[in-house]
Amino acid sequence: MLKVVNSNQVIPNIRMMMPSLTKTEQSIAENFLQPHFLQKSTSINEVAGRLSVSPALIVKVSKKLGFSGFKQLKESLYAQSETQSYAPSERLLPDDSAEKIVSKVLQNSINALTEILNFVDVGMVDAAAEALLKARNIELFAVGGSSIICEDFQHKLLRIGIKSSVPKDRHLMLMSASIMTDQDVVLVVSHSGQTVDLMDAVRQAKQSGATVISITNNYHAELSSLSDIPLYAPASPEPVLGKNGTARLVKLAMIDSLYATMASKMPSLAEESLSKTIRAVERLHR
Template sequence: MNLETDLKAVGPRIRMMMPLLTPLEARVVETVFALRTFDDETSLKEIAAEAGVSEAMVVKITKKLGFAGYREFRSAVTQYNRLPTAEMHQELSIEDTSQEIIQKVFRTSIHALEETLSIMNVEAFDRAADLIHGARNRDFYGVGGSAQIARDTSHKFLRIGVRSQVYDDSHMMLMSASLLGEGDVAIGFSHSGNTVAVIEAIQLARKNGARTIAITNYNASPLAQQSDVVLCSTAQGSPLMGENAAARIAQLNILDAVFVAVAQRDYRAAEKNLSKTMAAVTSKRKDKFL
């Protein structure tokens, strides 16, 4: 991994640790990222005063985030903020023109893709592909927007003959999980990783011997902690769009890559099934008459 890739991962790795911080600790981190003047000259005393906490508290937080101390934290964040991609994320405003809205929305998604790529764990990716490919049953759990991502993923897999079921109701999730066992896989989709219905279903599936995979924005979330494999997206929050919008794009790309990896594990069968499923829906296309 090169230096630039390491630097791109600084912001995402700090954001993924946020669920482990107390509200006060999180406020200190948010204070740092909100400071436009934060650089190599920003003293520990300045940050402590700005956040209204002690210098010892700031040092403790930087260590909790995985840094040796304030100086290492300051250096990493300063270099991260100088990256071209870090400038892509810009808040939307009610004064924005249509051109500015388009630019900001697209750049936010590009930013999420760049940073998600920088933190991708190839070992976890391969393990997820192996589990999905070899599973007897594949049950997907998600609610709201996450359920839509689960459905998109299920649709992709069906095209190559890899069958799965999507559940977006808490009772149905638990019923599904109660029937899973060894040789099966349950995949929980939750941006926050805090969706109770999904966590409970994944817990039950795991208790019954199924392997579990989490698709989430936070690798320290409750859902991630209950999963054998975690595939993480990363996206910065936006008051208007929320984190979910950009994270959705990143998660769909992760799952597109998983889909290709699963197909690759038995390419001949995938190619054969893809021809069958494409032929089955040809009669529904208008262009055949053109």
């Protein structure tokens, strides 16, 4: 059965369950998420006919997504589509004008942020902030397009007087992870939660006793299971923009929330450090 009671959380939960499905099952689930694909009166046989699959496979996919069956999945998706905050994201099309592209990209960004606002586990964000503030050393692990998110967090933390490191390659991550202790924290950013280069280092950090915080889009990823404090940032990848379109925006928003929560727990020190760091670079702004 689906754990979610808030109708606003149905679609992001489905997105984060999808990586655990087979390619065929993912294709079916992607259709479920298309606006107006499932109406209140849509039957399972109608869906099976449209997708050229068996009703039994539709039921199987529904259950793998966390529902009791197709009926509960359909009703849950319909309930979310009826909420005031629901605004389906639009795909970019080859014949879109520049005006249409800009409108879709910005609106999809707004939708993604609204979705994470309804979905975020505030208690987990607070726990992550506490762990980071107590850490002797902070390491920020990411590869590819997610690296810029860790670099952004490193910059923010330095502004309030907290030093952290962003190892630039697999060797540095593994070396850093090997000398961690239970006083250290590693924050890992990965959309899939399955990137080989990252997971080797995360396993090593875990073995060393470090606290692992993760930001990912995959409930069933190894990264989620290894994390002491998993933070989930669901976002639908757009084929043209790739996984680092709205997904990157949502993760940056999560980082901003984490940073602001940390700063609020040390107001005097944060204010003093902000003043110092601002003054230090003032002479560069002429």
